[in-house]
Amino acid sequence: MxxxxxxxxxxxxxxxxxxxxxxxxxxxxxxxxxxxxxxxxxxxxxxxxxxxxxxxxxxHLSLLFVPAGVGIMAQAHTLSGQWLAIVVALVVSTALTITVTALVTQALIRWQEKRRTEHAA
The missing domain is CATH 1.10.150 (DNA polymerase; domain 1)
Structure with missing residues (x-):
């Protein structure tokens, strides 16, 4: 470790x-x-x-989000005027993350299949 x-x-x-x-x-x-x-x-x-x-x-990665959540709760009064920007940023970043993750996953699957067929031959 x-x-x-x-x-x-x-x-x-x-x-x-x-x-x-x-x-x-x-x-x-x-x-x-x-x-x-x-x-x-x-x-x-x-x-x-x-x-x-x-x-x-x-x-245990989810534990790392606890401090961020506490920070957001502690600064809620500061963030209240920025809700539209926050929502847009969350939606766009989530969509981008899902898209990139899907593309990387597809590329890795293709790479593994190609590698498997090369080793089998």
């Missing part, structure tokens, strides 16, 4: 360094996750190391 956290923190730190030093408008953790994805695509040896702990983290 500690090894997985170390790997995740290493990639997040690299992402933060790149974001800060290159003045990128992308958050460091996002850059770190993209770098981790690229690393895993290039070298699958790290996957068995981080997979079990990552699955456990994803299983």
């Amino acid at each position: 500690l090894q997985t956290f170390a790997v995740l923190l290493m990639f997040q730190t690299i992402g933060e360094i790149l974001s800060y030093s290159l003045h990128l408008p992308i958050p460091g953790p996002v850059i770190g996750m993209v770098l981790l994805l690229l690393w895993l695509l290039a070298n699958e040896r790290l996957l068995p190391v981080i997979a079990p702990t990552s699955q456990e983290l994803l299983r």
Whole structure:
């Protein structure tokens, strides 16, 4: 578990360094996750190391939304005048997320099927 956290923190730190030093408008953790994805695509040896702990983290992902919900409740009076913008942002971002997730899922399914047929041949 500690090894997985170390790997995740290493990639997040690299992402933060790149974001800060290159003045990128992308958050460091996002850059770190993209770098981790690229690393895993290039070298699958790290996957068995981080997979079990990552699955456990994803299983409890909903707990990470609790602080955000508390913040929204605490600032409800500030947000009350912005309800239309918030609703539009939520609807658009949800639709975009569903669309991108569907496209990525289809691409991964096709990639796995292609890979399976290549290995079978």
